Amino acid sequence: MADALATIDIQSCRGCARHHPLPEGRWPGGHCCGGKTLSIFSPEEVAAVKLGGTRPRDWRPPQSDHAGCVFRGPTGCSLEPEDRPSICLRYLCLELREELRAGPEWETVSRLGAALRDTDAALRALMDGD
Numbered sequence: 001m002a003d004a005l006a007t008i009d010i011q012s013c014r015g016c017a018r019h020h021p022l023p024e025g026r027w028p029g030g031h032c033c034g035g036k037t038l039s040i041f042s043p044e045e046v047a048a049v050k051l052g053g054t055r056p057r058d059w060r061p062p063q064s065d066h067a068g069c070v071f072r073g074p075t076g077c078s079l080e081p082e083d084r085p086s087i088c089l090r091y092l093c094l095e096l097r098e099e100l101r102a103g104p105e106w107e108t109v110s111r112l113g114a115a116l117r118d119t120d121a122a123l124r125a126l127m128d129g130d
């Protein structure tokens with residue numbers, strides 16, 4: 001998903017947090033990363049990245065002011081895509097969704113997002129004992 005999005009010159013994420021109150025408004029972009037770290041890194045998300053091979057030392061926060069999620073810095077997320085929670089990779093706000101829908105990458109991005117969502121749901125069911 002990260003590779004697919006990296007091929008696109010995305011505009012939506014550059015200024016979406018401008019004029020918002022803190023912590024979201026700390027940096028111009030990345031409003032969706034202004035949430036609470038503990039809410040984003042749920043037990044299921046932590047289990048998923050651990051199963052994927054992420055180690056605690058892979059989680060290095062940026063040396064910058066607090067801006068919501070502890071890994072949100074002035075230039076974006078300080079984590080490698082494979083070390084991020086699934087929600088960080090598949091979440092597309094309405095503005096970004098609209099932007100992507102207009103391009104040829106939409107089919108790939110939506111298919112990968114659905115696969116991530118299904119995998120997340122399967123892991124949650126497993127952890128719930130369903």
Ligand code: SF4
Binds near residue numbers: 032040077
């Ligand atoms: S881990 Fe990275 S992508 Fe996810 S909310 Fe935090 S800063 Fe944003």
